[in-house]
Every structure is written in C-alpha cells, then in structure tokens.
Amino acid sequence: MSTLLHIENLGVTFPSRHGEFQALSAVDLQVQRGQIHGLVGQSGAGKSTIGAAVIGLLSAPGYVSSGQLILDGLDLRSLSPVQAHELRGDRISMIFQDPQTSLNPLMTVEQQLIETIQSHRDLDDDAARVRAVELLTETGIENASVRIKAYPHQFSGGMRQRVVIALAICTDPELIIADEPTTALDVAVQSQVLDLIKDLARRRDIGFLLITHDIGVIAQVADVVTVLRDGKLIEHGPTEQVLQNPSESYTQSLMAAVPRLDKKLARFLNPEETSELDPDISLQRAPTDRGEMAEEWLMAGVAREASSLRADNITVKFAGQRQSLWRRPEPFVALKNVSVEARAAKVLGIVGESGSGKSTLAKVITGLIKPHGGTLSLDGQQLPTGKTRSRNHPSRRWVQMVFQDPYSSLNARHRIGDILAEPLQHFSLETDATKRRQLVQATLELVGLDAGQIDRYPHQFSGGQRQRIAIARALLARPKVLLCDEPTSALDVSIQAQVLNLLKDLQAQFGLTIIFISHNLAVVRQMADDIVVLRNGQVVESGDSELFFSQPSAEYSKELLALTPSAFSS
Amino acid sequence: MTYFIAKRLLQSVFVMLAVAFIAFSLFRFVGDPVSQMTGVETSLADQARLRAELGLDDPLLQQFYRFSNNLLQGEFGYSYRTRQPVGQMIVERIPATIELGVVALVISLLVGIPAGVYTALKPNSFFSQGLLLTTLVGVSVPTFVIGIMLIFLFGVQLGWLPTFGRGGTLNLGAWETSLLTVDGWKSLVLPALTLGVYQLTLTMRLVRAEMMEVMQSDYIRFATARGISYRRLHYRHGLSNTLVPVITIIGLQFGGVVAFSIVTESVFQWPGLGLLFLESIRFVDIPVMGVYLVLIALFFVVINLIVDLLYAVIDPRLRVQKAV
Numbered sequence: 001m002s003t004l005l006h007i008e009n010l011g012v013t014f015p016s017r018h019g020e021f022q023a024l025s026a027v028d029l030q031v032q033r034g035q036i037h038g039l040v041g042q043s044g045a046g047k048s049t050i051g052a053a054v055i056g057l058l059s060a061p062g063y064v065s066s067g068q069l070i071l072d073g074l075d076l077r078s079l080s081p082v083q084a085h086e087l088r089g090d091r092i093s094m095i096f097q098d099p100q101t102s103l104n105p106l107m108t109v110e111q112q113l114i115e116t117i118q119s120h121r122d123l124d125d126d127a128a129r130v131r132a133v134e135l136l137t138e139t140g141i142e143n144a145s146v147r148i149k150a151y152p153h154q155f156s157g158g159m160r161q162r163v164v165i166a167l168a169i170c171t172d173p174e175l176i177i178a179d180e181p182t183t184a185l186d187v188a189v190q191s192q193v194l195d196l197i198k199d200l201a202r203r204r205d206i207g208f209l210l211i212t213h214d215i216g217v218i219a220q221v222a223d224v225v226t227v228l229r230d231g232k233l234i235e236h237g238p239t240e241q242v243l244q245n246p247s248e249s250y251t252q253s254l255m256a257a258v259p260r261l262d263k264k265l266a267r268f269l270n271p272e273e274t275s276e277l278d279p280d281i282s283l284q285r286a287p288t289d290r291g292e293m294a295e296e297w298l299m300a301g302v303a304r305e306a307s308s309l310r311a312d313n314i315t316v317k318f319a320g321q322r323q324s325l326w327r328r329p330e331p332f333v334a335l336k337n338v339s340v341e342a343r344a345a346k347v348l349g350i351v352g353e354s355g356s357g358k359s360t361l362a363k364v365i366t367g368l369i370k371p372h373g374g375t376l377s378l379d380g381q382q383l384p385t386g387k388t389r390s391r392n393h394p395s396r397r398w399v400q401m402v403f404q405d406p407y408s409s410l411n412a413r414h415r416i417g418d419i420l421a422e423p424l425q426h427f428s429l430e431t432d433a434t435k436r437r438q439l440v441q442a443t444l445e446l447v448g449l450d451a452g453q454i455d456r457y458p459h460q461f462s463g464g465q466r467q468r469i470a471i472a473r474a475l476l477a478r479p480k481v482l483l484c485d486e487p488t489s490a491l492d493v494s495i496q497a498q499v500l501n502l503l504k505d506l507q508a509q510f511g512l513t514i515i516f517i518s519h520n521l522a523v524v525r526q527m528a529d530d531i532v533v534l535r536n537g538q539v540v541e542s543g544d545s546e547l548f549f550s551q552p553s554a555e556y557s558k559e560l561l562a563l564t565p566s567a568f569s570s
Numbered sequence: 571m572t573y574f575i576a577k578r579l580l581q582s583v584f585v586m587l588a589v590a591f592i593a594f595s596l597f598r599f600v601g602d603p604v605s606q607m608t609g610v611e612t613s614l615a616d617q618a619r620l621r622a623e624l625g626l627d628d629p630l631l632q633q634f635y636r637f638s639n640n641l642l643q644g645e646f647g648y649s650y651r652t653r654q655p656v657g658q659m660i661v662e663r664i665p666a667t668i669e670l671g672v673v674a675l676v677i678s679l680l681v682g683i684p685a686g687v688y689t690a691l692k693p694n695s696f697f698s699q700g701l702l703l704t705t706l707v708g709v710s711v712p713t714f715v716i717g718i719m720l721i722f723l724f725g726v727q728l729g730w731l732p733t734f735g736r737g738g739t740l741n742l743g744a745w746e747t748s749l750l751t752v753d754g755w756k757s758l759v760l761p762a763l764t765l766g767v768y769q770l771t772l773t774m775r776l777v778r779a780e781m782m783e784v785m786q787s788d789y790i791r792f793a794t795a796r797g798i799s800y801r802r803l804h805y806r807h808g809l810s811n812t813l814v815p816v817i818t819i820i821g822l823q824f825g826g827v828v829a830f831s832i833v834t835e836s837v838f839q840w841p842g843l844g845l846l847f848l849e850s851i852r853f854v855d856i857p858v859m860g861v862y863l864v865l866i867a868l869f870f871v872v873i874n875l876i877v878d879l880l881y882a883v884i885d886p887r888l889r890v891q892k893a894v
Contacts, residue, residue, distance in 0.1 A: 057794060057795060093795060102792040104789045105887060
C-alpha cells in the first residue's frame with residue numbers, strides 16, 4: 001500500500017456576517033490505495049466538509065484556509081479551477097447519500113454513463129457503451145445491456161446506488177469519497193452495497209474515504225477510522241482498536257450511545273461530552289417543582305389501569321397504477337391480514353424494511369387510513385376505523401403519535417407554548433389559560449427542556465430538542481397509547497440515546513403503552529418488550545422481543561439480524 | 571398515458587360545454603335579440619313571427635342544443651354590426667393575432683430563457699442585476715404605455731418602423747401572412763415586442779428561480795463531481811430539469827397573450843381578433859362576442875392539452891413506468 005491522499009493540518013473557514021466560522025481545523029489524515037478510511041462524527045462535525053475540500057466543491061463562501069491536500073504527489077490546492085474540474089471524475093470521484101436524487105431523472109443510465117466516460121476518455125459512442133455495460137455488470141446489475149436503456153426511476157433504490165457507483169468508477173478514479181453511501185438504504189441492500197465497495201477497494205486498488213454517522217457501517221468495512229468532533233480530529237487508528245478500545249473519552253461516550261444489537265441495556269449511558277450541547281435533565285435526577293407538577297398531572301390522567309391496543313386482520317389496499325383504459329387497475333396490497341397486539345404498559349416494537357407497511361399500520365391505528373378489512377380495539381372496546389372515527393371520538397386523544405421528522409412535524413410559525421397548549425385546549429383538558437401555560441412549562445421541564453424557552457419558535461431548537469417537544473405534545477393529550485414512528489432515525493446517535501432514554505423513563509413512570517416503529521433492529525431491541533416483524537405487508541414473526549433477538553424463528557428474521565451491521569463484535 | 575389523455579379530453583368537453591352555455595346565455599339573455607335585429611318600424615306581429623322563426627320560443631335546452639350544434643358545424647350566425655357571417659369575420663382575423671402572438675412568444679423565449687440561465691448562474695454579476703431591474707420596469711409599466719413609448723421612439727422620432735397596421739401581407743390560401751415580406755416584418759416588430767415584454771420577464775424570472783434550485787440538487791452536485799463539462803452541466807442537466815414548471819406557465823401565458831392581446835392590437839391598430847372584439851363590444855355585437863368567447867376557450871383547452879403532452883415528452887417518469 002502506498003499513500004494516495006495526504007491531508008495535513010487542513011483548515012476550512014466559512015466567513016459570515018457574525019465573523020468567521022472554522023468548520024475544520026488542523027485535520028491530518030492519510031488514505032492508502034485500496035484502503036477504506038472511515039470518517040465518523042455527529043452532524044456538524046465536519047465529515048462532509050473534508051470530502052468537499054478534497055474534491056474542491058466546498059459550498060460558497062467556504063474556503064480552505066490552511067494546510068496541505070496532496071493526491072499522490074499532486075498539490076490539490078495549487079490547481080486552477082479548470083485543472084481541478086478536469087481532475088474530478090478522472091482521479092477523484094464521489095458517491096452521494098441518496099440514490100433517489102443523485103441521478104438526473106431525465107436522462108437514461110446509458111446517456112449518463114457515456115457522457116461521463118467521454119468527458120474523460122477519448123472514446124466513440126460504441127466503445128463507451130461497451131465500457132458502460134461492463135461497468136454495470138461489474139457493479140452487479142444483471143442483464144446490463146438491456147437495462148442500461150432505462151431511466152433512473154425504473155430501478156429500485158439499491159440498484160440505483162449500484163448505478164451511482166458505476167458512474168463513480170467509470171473513469172477509473174484512484175480515490176472515491178463516499179458520503180453516507182448506505183444511509184438511505186435498507187439493511188439487506190446496505191450490506192450488498194458495502195460488500196461492493198469493499199470489493200472495489202481490493203480489486204481496483206481504489207482508496208475510499210467513507211463518511212458516515214453509522215458506526216455499524218464503519219465496523220463492517222473500514223480499515224482505519226478517524227473520529228471527528230466540531231471540526232477537530234479526536235482520534236484515529238485501525239477500526240478494531242478505535243471501536244473496541246477507544247482512548248478518547250468522546251469516542252467512548254459515542255460508542256456508549258450506539259444501540260447494541262447483541263444485548264438490551266436498561267438505559268443508555270449518558271454521554272457526558274454531549275451534555276453541554278443538549279442538557280439531558282433525566283428524570284432520575286431530582287426533578288424540579290414544576291416537573292413534579294407535570295408528573296402529578298399526567299399521573300392523574302393515566303392513574304387508571306394501563307391500556308392495551310389490538311389490531312386484528314388488518315388489510316389495506318391502495319389503488320394501483322392504471323395500465324389500460326378499460327381494465328380496473330390492480331390494487332396494491334399494503335397490509336394483508338396483519339394482527340398485532342400492544343400489551344398494556346409494554347412497548348411493542350414493529351420492524352421491517354421500507355415498503356413493508358410499518359407506517360401504513362401506524363396510520364390505520366391513528367385513524368388516518370380506513371382499512372379494507374379488520375378491526376381495531378382499545379381495551380376490548382372496538383374503535384371505528386378511518387373517517388368513521390369521528391373527529392371528537394375519545395380515541396383521537398387516547399392514541400397520540402410522535403413522527404419521524406421533528407423538523408416538519410412542528411408548525412414553524414407557532415410558538416412552542418402554543419403548540420404544546422393545543423392538545424390541552426383542544427381536548428378541553430385544562431380550560432384556564434394560566435394553568436395551561438404552567439402545565440406546558442412543567443411538561444417542558446419534564447422532557448428535559450428549559451421552561452423559559454416556552455415562547456420560542458421551533459427553528460430555535462436542535463433536532464433532538466424538537467423531538468422532545470413533539471413527545472411533550474403527545475404527552476399533554478394524556479394518551480393511553482403512544483405511537484412512535486421512527487422517532488430517532490433523523491437524529492445523531494448521542495441525541496438518539498437521550499431521546500430513547502426519555503421515552504424509556506416516561507414509559508416506566510407513567511405505564512404508557514408504546515408502539516415503537518423502526519427499521520433499526522438495534523434500536524428496537526433497546527426499547528421493545530414485544531416485537532412484530534413485517535415484510536411486504538405481512539407479519540413474518542411476532543412474540544417476545546428478547547426471545548426474538550436470541551432465537552429468531554423465521555428465516556427472514558435471521559437474515560435481517562445477520563445483515564444488520566453491529567459496532568460490537570460478539 | 572392513454573388513460574390520462576382520455577381523461578383530459580373528457581374534461582375539455584365539459585369545459586367547452588360550460589363556455590358554450592355562457593356564450594349562449596349572453597346571446598339569449600343580454601338584451602332581446604329580436605329587438606336588436608329589428609327597428610322601431612317593425613310591427614309586433616312581425617316581431618313575433620321573427621321570434622318564432624328564430625326558435626326563440628322553444629324550450630331553453632332545445633335552444634342550447636341547437637346553438638351548440640350550429641357551433642360544431644361551423645354555423646356561427648351573422649354579425650349584428652356588419653351583417654356578415656361571424657365565421658368568415660373570425661377566419662379573416664385569426665392569422666393576424668396568431669402571428670403576433672407566436673412572434674411575441676418566440677421573442678420572449680429566445681431572450682427570456684438564456685437571460686434566465688445567465689442570471690441564475692451569475693446571480694451577483696452587474697449585468698444580471700441590471701437585467702433583473704430593467705425587466706422589472708418592463709412588467710411594472712402597463713402594456714399600452716410601452717407600446718406608445720415604442721411608437722414614439724421608433725415610429726415618430728427615428729421613423730424606422732411603421733406604427734399601425736400589418737404592412738405588406740401575402741395570401742397563402744386562406745391565411746393572410748405578414749411574415750413573408752420585409753414590410754410585414756417591420757410592422758410586426760413593435761407590437762410583438764410590446765406583447766412579449768411581460769412574458770419575457772416572467773420566463774426569465776421563472777427560469778432563473780427554477781434553475782437556481784436545480785443547480786443545488788444532488789444530481790448536479792454528483793455530475794459536477796464526475797467532472798462533466800460545465801456547459802453540459804448547465805444546459806443538458808440543469809436547464810432541461812427546469813423545463814416542466816416553465817412550460818406550464820409559458821403555455822398558460824401564451825393563451826393569455828393571444829386571448830387578451832386586445833390592448834396591444836388597439837394601440838397598434840392591428841387587425842386581429844382583439845381589435846374585432848373591441849369593435850364588437852362597442853356595437854354590442856353579441857354573436858361575435860359569443861363566438862369569440864368560445865374560440866378563446868377552445869384555444870386555452872388545446873394549449874393545456876399540448877402542455878400536458880409536452881410534460882410526457884420531457885419527463886420520462888410520466889412516459890415509462892414499468893420497472894426493468
């Protein structure tokens with residue numbers, strides 16, 4: 001192995017009205033040929049900025065303010081813009097996160113490949129086409145000579161990422177920067193794509209700079225790893241060593257926050273390092289007077305016995321794509337005879353790949369979709385489904401939801417106080433405005449936020465804080481069942497750990513029944529008492545969570561577990 | 571796709587029926603047709619006879635059926651003002667308006683799209699800012715003021731271009747064109763420019779906004795990272811992806827330009843449909859107004875259909891759905 005990319009003392013600065021922001025400072029790293037170099041860190045740590053600096057595509061007004069960037073003896077900082085552009089694709093290439101958006105939707109795969117090949121090699125159309133077909137075959141696309149004529153939207157997500165990789169390697173680059181290449185993919189596809197990357201590194205001797213926030217991915221493919229935080233290098237070394245025996249306390253806390261697939265922990269360790277960024281006022285610590293007030297109020301609401309929710313034989317069909325003028329379109333079956341039970345005061349985990357029907361089930365339970373068949377019941381009482389559930393049916397309050405994306409689930413033009421007071425007012429839980437405000441402040445403290453922030457707007461909070469607000473909003477309706485649809489998949493690991501801790505605490509304290517939907521098996525293991533595995537709208541396996549993780553019975557579940565990358569070798 | 575087009579065609583039929591009904595109501599209920607056709611000296615008995623002959627005593631639905639049926643067969647009735655068949659009057663005027671509209675459209679696209687791309691790629695350049703400012707003035711000032719200013723400058727002060735009429739025209743069958751003579755072109759330039767300025771500004775600003783958004787997209791970043799030449803990046807990848815929304819607006823605007831070129835036609839005394847409509851309003855020539863209404867509706871419906879078809883041409887996601 002020889003050194004391909006040498007970065008020394010790299011600094012990147014973003015000037016702004018409020019002074020200069022140092023996105024990276026004094027970063028050193030080396031990538032060898034044929035090596036996969038992992039870059040981890042939380043969002044905002046500067047991982048992607050390193051990639052952008054190397055390929056010369058820093059978004060304006062950012063610029064490289066210090067240090068050296070050397071690609072195989074060539075000083076990248078000394079290149080003119082034209083030279084730098086010629087280098088892109090030719091020697092350095094890039095793979096982006098989302099294969100849905102990184103291909104031009106209006107051009108066929110063939111046109112995009114040929115165009116890229118001809119930008120760097122003097123080949124005629126036929127020769128370029130032959131090469132393009134070879135590349136697609138190499139990246140694992142069967143029947144490439146026919147499928148090359150297709151448009152990107154005709155490929156599935158995983159296949160699209162293969163096309164993206166084919167585009168990235170079609171000019172024989174020496175270095176590829178892969179920016180979260182598998183984050184948007186399901187586990188099974190993720191593992192195939194990672195295998196492909198590993199294979200390319202070995203066979204073609206390509207150096208990879210693999211940027212990801214997923215430590216499991218790093219553990220699976222990276223040879224060496226660099227941990228970043230706030231634009232500074234924290235630790236680097238061979239993957240095994242950094243992940244198993246981290247020497248820096250930040251890496252240790254980061255590792256502690258990663259949900260483990262191999263065992264269930266009572267709570268996540270509270271990463272000390274992040275507490276200064278996002279204070280985790282846990283319930284274990286002495287709650288303030290206000291927090292206690294919210295607690296009492298919530299307890300008074302849920303002091304009855306806990307509730308259980310059953311869904312029996314739920315079937316949901318959506319109208320299919322019309323193929324002919326005269327025939328009715330074939331309906332698409334999203335859920336087929338799905339039965340689940342969320343036991344009282346327990347957490348039911350629902351897992352499955354994208355398209356398995358997880359979110360559709362959530363919508364059925366909350367009464368947003370009317371199923372074609374099946375029944376729902378809460379504590380043995382049948383619930384009307386879909387629109388037949390009237391707007392003021394009590395179950396609209398009893399079943400509350402926390403959504404995936406805390407950025408879009410809070411109205412950006414309302415103050416936090418108004419957002420949180422809404423359920424109180426709407427369900428007539430508290431008619432006095434002053435008391436409502438007190439209760440909202442108390443609940444803010446309960447979920448670990450400062451009561452003084454009540455008059456702020458959602459954009460003034462971080463993602464994790466917003467998810468806490470979303471949880472507080474659900475709690476203020478005094479729900480019997482809390483439905484969380486991928487509540488942490490938009491969050492960084494340490495923030496995820498805090499939010500999961502909060503949910504666990506609330507569940508233990510108030511005896512809430514929680515339905516927890518996630519594609520991340522490790523997260524579900526940490527949360528769930530019972531588990532349901534969905535695939536293509538059908539239940540593959542259901543039962544006790546711990547039993548499932550130790551002895552999965554269905555073949556599909558075993559596969560899913562085997563494919564989930566784990567940061568911890570068992 | 572076939573299903574989509576069939577659905578659109580069916581919708582268009584309903585739109586046309588609705589407009590025809592409005593035109594019919596105009597004819598039937600705005601004033602009494604008989605009293606407008608006859609003078610004071612016509613006896614009441616004669617008036618009643620005329621009323622029966624025209625079928626004005628028949629049930630309303632039957633009258634509407636007859637009205638629509640006549641429209642479909644190209645029987646548009648006679649003008650109150652000139653006593654000529656309305657169909658013939660319209661056919662004589664259509665070429666002038668279409669030519670004016672098309673030339674205005676071409677000008678606006680030829681200037682608007684490149685200007686939009688330029689201002690999107692170099693948003694801070696002096697020229698971009700100047701362009702944006704000038705065109706803003708262009709839309710803020712009413713069309714007739716622009717027309718009058720152009721006439722004053724090029725027609726009166728410099729004396730380069732004629733200020734009214736179509737100039738020299740040639741007959742290609744029933745189509746009277748001014749596009750084949752130098753004189754015709756000279757007469758066309760000013761009105762087309764006046765009519766096109768608004769659309770030009772709109773096109774430019776729309777292309778600019780869409781283009782700026784597209785240039786931020788992942789596939790452009792990926793294509794940049796692959797080292798594709800900037801020219802291809804901007805036009806092949808960038809511009810083509812901005813076209814869908816741009817075509818929608820341009821299509822609708824073009825309908826508006828042709829339908830409501832009334833002001834421009836009246837400023838330049840351009841013998842098109844707009845001027846005809848204006849004259850008809852002055853003389854309460856209801857048959858002409860009714861047909862004009864139906865015709866313009868048809869025009870909009872056809873343009874919308876073309877726009878829908880263009881979507882499919884541009885965007886393969888609408889054309890090919892099957893996975894491979």
